[in-house]
Amino acid sequence: MNDAGEPSAPSPAPLNLPRAILALLLCQLAGETSILAVRSIYPEIAFPGPVVGMALMFVLLVWRKGLDAGLDATSGAILRNLSLLFVPAAVGIVQYGPVLRQFGVTLALALIASTVLTLLVTVGVFLLVTRLQGGDAE
Amino acid sequence: MTPDIVSIWVYLSASPLTWLTATLAAYVAADWVAVRLGRHPLANPVVIAAALLATILLATGTDYGTYFEGAQFVHFLLGPATVALAVPLWRNLATVRRALLPMAAALLAGSVTAAVSAVGIAWALGAPAGVLASLAPKSTTAPIAMELSKSLGGIPALTAVLVVMTGIIGAVVVTPLMNALGIRNFAARGFAVGVASHGIGTARAFQVSEIAGTFAGIAMGLNGALTSLLVLVWLAFAG
Numbered sequence: 001m002n003d004a005g006e007p008s009a010p011s012p013a014p015l016n017l018p019r020a021i022l023a024l025l026l027c028q029l030a031g032e033t034s035i036l037a038v039r040s041i042y043p044e045i046a047f048p049g050p051v052v053g054m055a056l057m058f059v060l061l062v063w064r065k066g067l068d069a070g071l072d073a074t075s076g077a078i079l080r081n082l083s084l085l086f087v088p089a090a091v092g093i094v095q096y097g098p099v100l101r102q103f104g105v106t107l108a109l110a111l112i113a114s115t116v117l118t119l120l121v122t123v124g125v126f127l128l129v130t131r132l133q134g135g136d137a138e
Numbered sequence: 139m140t141p142d143i144v145s146i147w148v149y150l151s152a153s154p155l156t157w158l159t160a161t162l163a164a165y166v167a168a169d170w171v172a173v174r175l176g177r178h179p180l181a182n183p184v185v186i187a188a189a190l191l192a193t194i195l196l197a198t199g200t201d202y203g204t205y206f207e208g209a210q211f212v213h214f215l216l217g218p219a220t221v222a223l224a225v226p227l228w229r230n231l232a233t234v235r236r237a238l239l240p241m242a243a244a245l246l247a248g249s250v251t252a253a254v255s256a257v258g259i260a261w262a263l264g265a266p267a268g269v270l271a272s273l274a275p276k277s278t279t280a281p282i283a284m285e286l287s288k289s290l291g292g293i294p295a296l297t298a299v300l301v302v303m304t305g306i307i308g309a310v311v312v313t314p315l316m317n318a319l320g321i322r323n324f325a326a327r328g329f330a331v332g333v334a335s336h337g338i339g340t341a342r343a344f345q346v347s348e349i350a351g352t353f354a355g356i357a358m359g360l361n362g363a364l365t366s367l368l369v370l371v372w373l374a375f376a377g
Contacts, residue, residue, distance in 0.1 A: 021218070024218040024222060028217045028220070028221050044373070045370070048279060048281040049217075050216070051220060051279075051362055054220050054221050054223050054224045054227075055359075057221050057225075058228055061225070067225065067228065071225065072225065075222035075224075075226075079219065079225075079226065079344055082219055083169075083338070083341040083342075084165045084183075084212060085212055085213065086216075086338050087161055087165055088212055089280060089302055090187075091205060092202060093188065093192060093299050094192045094195055095202050099293075103265055106265050107260065107300065110255075110263070110265075110273060111276065113255065113259055114252060114255040114259060114276075114304075115335060116311060117255045118248050118252040118255065118308075118330075119308065119311065119315060119331065120330075121248055121251040122330035122334060123327060125240070125247040125248070126240045126243070126244035126329055126330065127321070130240045130326070
């Protein structure tokens with residue numbers, strides 16, 4: 001079915017990418033808007049709108065009991081290349097030469113030790129509770 | 139007649155197109171290097187690309203604001219990418235459901251460890267209060283961390299840098315650490331790196347396995363929420 005009167009595309013159906021992008025943006029916009037609304041009443045609450053958007057998208061997927069192929073392809077393409085999206089923020093390090101020179105060693109030690117400790121505690125508790133639950137921790 | 143290279147460069151160096159192209163080019167090069175090195179954890183594409191770009195900015199005397207005018211188009215996609223995390227979450231719902239209790243316990247333990255250990259170590263080494271406040275939310279995703287830093291009396295811009303460094307440390311360390319410990323539960327591994335190292339850890343987890351990436355994404359979202367809550371409670375008691 002299309003305006004030119006050609007036979008409709010054989011399966012697989014063409015991916016509707018604009019609709020997938022629209023769905024992602026609408027969820028994010030709804031998330032950001034709801035946080036702005038909450039913060040206009042309780043300004044001390046800090047919470048990122050996109051995470052609310054993720055919850056909203058999740059609810060929509062559960063409710064519709066299915067995943068549109070275009071959304072599957074679009075989200076897959078973004079998530080497989082997630083590292084790229086952090087590059088601009090990482091380059092921001094060039095702005096903080098003086099602070100990093102002054103507290104660099106202290107901060108590096110605190111960050112490395114704290115990150116390793118957090119990884120160990122989190123994975124340890126996860127496996128412990130899995131085992132207590134009677135699950136297979138492997 | 140030769141083209142006026144100086145005036146062409148003056149134009150290009152201020153153009154968003156140049157810095158957007160440079161960001162993609164640096165990432166493609168970094169990813170090529172990472173693949174060449176068999177995705178070795180030390181060859182993190184974020185680190186390589188950022189180092190390349192930082193060198194170019196310093197060498198050409200370009201300030202970060204000019205760079206970001208081009209790079210913002212990539213940076214913007216972090217929002218839609220966060221929303222997109224719902225897709226693997228939904229697809230792996232059965233696995234996630236079985237792990238609700240381990241996730242809740244690990245989240246609480248990990249979130250408290252992340253903030254308390256970082257602040258404790260920096261405090262013992264003599265860091266001032268402003269730096270400590272900037273350090274506390276470093277394991278949460280950048281937009282949350284910056285808000286929390288502000289409400290704790292820290293420096294949001296410094297927090298942004300600490301968040302990125304935390305992400306990179308976790309992404310580099312997680313695979314060798316977990317392999318050394320013989321942990322083969324990729325849900326647990328992913329969840330840990332999501333709590334410790336937010337989105338950059340999640341990006342690394344997706345390179346290793348979809349299950350690890352899914353749990354990392356959930357952990358990142360939940361840790362942002364829980365840390366925000368802990369800071370609210372802290373401020374209620376301390377203030």
